[in-house]
Amino acid sequence: MTHADYGYGLWGLALVNAAVFILFAFSFFKPATRRDWRSFGAFSAFIVALFAEMYGFPLTIFLLSGWLQSHFPGVDWWSHDAGHILEMMFGWRINPHFGPFHIASFVLIGVGFWLISIAWMALHTSQRKHELAMTGVYARVRHPQYVGFILVMLGFLLQWPTLLTLAMFPVLVVMYIRLAKHEERYALATYGDSYRQYMAHVPAFFPSLRWKREIAGLAFTGNARMAGHQTDGPVSEGSREHDNMLPGG
Numbered sequence: 001m002t003h004a005d006y007g008y009g010l011w012g013l014a015l016v017n018a019a020v021f022i023l024f025a026f027s028f029f030k031p032a033t034r035r036d037w038r039s040f041g042a043f044s045a046f047i048v049a050l051f052a053e054m055y056g057f058p059l060t061i062f063l064l065s066g067w068l069q070s071h072f073p074g075v076d077w078w079s080h081d082a083g084h085i086l087e088m089m090f091g092w093r094i095n096p097h098f099g100p101f102h103i104a105s106f107v108l109i110g111v112g113f114w115l116i117s118i119a120w121m122a123l124h125t126s127q128r129k130h131e132l133a134m135t136g137v138y139a140r141v142r143h144p145q146y147v148g149f150i151l152v153m154l155g156f157l158l159q160w161p162t163l164l165t166l167a168m169f170p171v172l173v174v175m176y177i178r179l180a181k182h183e184e185r186y187a188l189a190t191y192g193d194s195y196r197q198y199m200a201h202v203p204a205f206f207p208s209l210r211w212k213r214e215i216a217g218l219a220f221t222g223n224a225r226m227a228g229h230q231t232d233g234p235v236s237e238g239s240r241e242h243d244n245m246l247p248g249g
Contacts, residue, residue, distance in 0.1 A: 007055070007080025014055035021047045024113075028120045028145065035182065039175045043149060046172060049164040050156055058083055060162040085161050101158045108155030115148030132191070134198055140207040142184075142198070146176040147205050180204060 022044045031040045053059055061068065061077050068077050068085075075088050082088050084096035092099035118137050126133040137144045153169055184204075187195045 008057055010055040014051040017055070018044075018048045018051045021051075025116075025149070028116050035179055039172070039179055042168065042172050042175055043153075046153060046156075046165055046168045049162065049168065050160060053162045053164070054083060054160050059164070060085075063163065083160055086158065105155040105157075105159035108151045108158065112148040112151030112155060115144045115151065119144040119148065132187070132195070132198075134202075139202060142202050142204045143176075143180045146180055150176060177205075 025043060025047075026040070029036070029040055031037045058078075061082065065077060068075070072088060075082055075093065077088075081093075081096050084099065084102060086101040087093065087096035087099035090099075090101075092101075096102055115137065119133075122133045122136045122138055141147060150173055153165070153172060157165060157169060184195075184199070188199075
């Protein structure tokens with residue numbers, strides 16, 4: 001029996017799915033610098049590796065087949081449903097699409113894409129006003145788009161874990177953290193105390209459970225101060241590579 005009979009060997013479907021997710025991410029991230037392209041390229045590689053195993057060839061199951069079959073003999077590991085490895089290992093084998101890990105993955109992926117989209121809208125609005133984004137989701141966390149990308153990848157890991165994506169995930173997290181720090185160094189050098197106050201009130205990646213009312217006033221004051229540092233023309237390509245004026249922070 002061929003892999004196609006089991007739901008594998010569908011390389012066209014793998015290509016289409018990877019292209020859709022990569023183009024969607026590109027439409028929001030818009031990489032402008034070498035650092036941006038490296039992080040976006042790594043994210044794209046994660047997506048390609050994921051769908052290559054999901055629809056092309058199950059490399060992880062092939063490499064771990066001996067261990068999996070010996071520890072979970074009741075599972076047909078070459079069936080497509082078995083690619084939901086966590087569901088199989090923890091006994092949710094009737095329909096893994098309704099298993100707890102699969103449902104959790106949809107929640108993480110949905111929240112991730114929601115963060116990416118609303119952060120992009122906040123950035124777009126701020127750029128038109130020649131302001132830094134410090135309201136809305138940016139009043140809760142300084143880098144919501146990076147958080148969104150991390151949640152999407154974590155969701156895919158829960159849904160369809162592979163050795164390659166598991167190895168790539170921490171590398172990508174480190175890349176996003178380094179990119180965020182690079183952007184913030186520029187923002188501090190450019191906007192000084194205004195951005196330093198913003199950093200003191202708003203966490204970088206993990207939102208505070210308590211809403212601070214002074215954030216709204218800080219954002220207004222900070223933007224008023226920062227307006228003097230920016231030109232009346234549209235935001236240049238060079239300035240978009242920094243902090244949360246970049247579609248990606």
